[in-house]
Amino acid sequence: MLRGAEAVFKEEHLEEPFPLDSEDAVDLLIDALIDGHSSRNMAQVFSLDRTPLLSGDPDHEFLVGIDPDAQVGIVGFADSEGSYVPSGVPEKEELMYMLLTYPRNFLESPEIPIDLVRKVTKEFVLSGGLRPTCIAWQEEPY
Structure with a gap:
């Protein structure tokens, strides 16, 4: 039985x-990120179904951010194989989302519609923390 995941997007979630x-x-x-403050428009999500590193830290990271004004968002997935963002042609050279008031920049990474952000996030949570397959991914440009 899958245990799900945990998200951090407000100070109390620490x-x-x-x-x-x-x-x-x-x-x-997702609704909380849409309705939240622009300084907290991203969540860091960790699956409870993946085996942690020997240190006890997660072996992965899933990020989900929402820009409610533009009705788009960003997702990111990282593990030992690499760091990934949605594939496609970005409309902006650089994106900045805020995780607990800390900026997270995405260079040359395309945003996706909020409905697709929901779908990708649900797949991550309900798959046991696997990189979702409902979108195409590309290695995150640095």
Whole structure:
């Protein structure tokens, strides 16, 4: 049985992460990012179903950010194989999203519609933390 994931997108989640164990929970996360402050428009998500590193730290990272004004967002996935963003042609040279007031820049990475952000995030959570297959990925440009 899958355990789901945990998200951090507000200061209180540093102590008690936001649980993601269903599609409804993912919708709550995305809706909170849409309705939230622009200094907190990204969440860091970790699957509870993947084996952590020997240090106890997660062996991966999933990022989800929302720009409610433009009705788009960004997703990112990283593990030992690399760091990935959606494939495609970016409209902007650089994107900046905020994770707990800390900027996270994405260079030459395309944003995707919010509905697709929801779908990708749900697949990550419900697949046991695998890189979603509902979109094409490219290595993140640095």
